[in-house]
Amino acid sequence: MKKILIVNGSKRMKGNSYALENRIAEQLKGKADVTLFEIGKKDVRACLACDACKRQHTPNCIQNDDFTSLIPEIDSCDAMLILAPVHWDQFPAQLKAFLDRTYSFMDFTQPDFSMAGRKDKKLAGYFFAGFGPVNVYTQMVETNLKSFATAGFRDYKAHVAGDANVPESIMEKAADEIVEWLLN
Template sequence: MKKILLVNASPRKGGNSDLITKMLAEELKDCEVIVFNMREKKCNPCLACGACQGKDTQMCVQKDDIQKLLPEIDRCDGIVLATPIYNQQICSQAKLFIERWYPFFKFDNPLMTNSSKCGKKGAIICSFWGSPVDVTTKYAEWTLDGFSQIGVEEKKALIFPQIPGRGDICKREDYMAQIRALAGWLKA
């Protein structure tokens, strides 16, 4: 059974990232799914203290919910980060989550990771209203490059523009179809 980690970085309850995460969880019901809603968790920023470096496994000196999630990130088969786009960038919670992957960074490994499980699938889903689609697409793909730090080798970016209101994702069948297709890809 595949283990999939779904991370909802949106600070807004009931928003499009919430609905995307819930739909993915339903589509992945035959997998082991962990849903991590950042706004409901204690998530500290990286301290850049370096205590996590030089280790064979991931550890962090901070005692928060991300530290507890590190083993799940290491063992999962797939990870999806759902984030709104604010000012043409992923939201600050999504950035914080990615920065906390520093315990996976291993500079002397050719893959730059100490993850015990490489070959993972990773995706980022960006929902937004007014940012330019081409800029957001390039930004999302660039952000996905960093997922290799946690052992991700296969990557996808889903870009959902022009959804200004809470729940507007549900009005777009083309976006819903892309979410279902992503679930199928994660399960394969």
Template sequence: MNILVLNGSPRPNGNTSALVETFTAEAQKAGHKVSVFQIGNRDIRGCKNCDACRATLNGNCVQKDDMQEIYPVMRECEMLVIASPIYYYSLTGQTHCAIERIYAFERLPKLKKAALLLTAAGFGFTSAIQTYKDAVIGHMGAKDLGIVKAVGSQSKSVAKQNEIREIVKKI
């Protein structure tokens, strides 16, 4: 299975990256092809709702930013993993921008499954993310494989690694 991981953390060696590294290693061990994009520090702008992507019927966005590198992988992905730290009860701004830009396709053409890998400094963020996740993944028509949530240094724990292994088994 072709898996696309969007890591929205601005910290390439932080807690979110630890979850991404575990997921990537486990998925590759199971024979899946994984492409990881560290989008937290990339030039990715939000959707302008200009509908040029729809008017041309080819899913190409008129904005020339770092999404142009991600779009070809997005077209082919069968699973989308969104990884992000939680800042003020939400995904990072860069993560939101990348998700908005999926609009160019309406739905990812080959997408079958999706999951979230989330980190936070404290508890209490789940309900805010759950509604958003259900709406986005539901709209895309993907099977929801769940959320792995890590608080503080839990992202490197054996328990979180086991949760990730369970998601990989569902692929």
């Protein structure tokens, strides 16, 4: 079974990201080994930029928080799915901290600057915005997803839904498409 890590970047427990997470987690039952990482309930601190991680050649961090505990899971999964809102035209703050912390996978001694154990992982990002512009937000999400290449996610796909009250039918279609892409 494929190992899939779902990262939920929202604080709104009854919001869109949670609704899609629940739907997708339900669909993946029995089809994948799923780990849920709900950032709003976790301690994910900012990167210290201390470069302590550069003294080793396997992903590591000297901070003792939930991100550090998740590093082996990030490194060994087959695919990661990020579900989150757009906040002020950007990644929400805790999710940006999560992205920054993947600096712990960066290795300047490697030609591809990565010490990830696996570099063939898939990454899907599904974001929700109150209004838009959706095309600009899609570019923003793609730019951020690209940075996860250092952690071994080289095949990525971004989608932004530009309606805060996303209708059930769209949620269902999104869940179907994401599940199919993650499993194949």
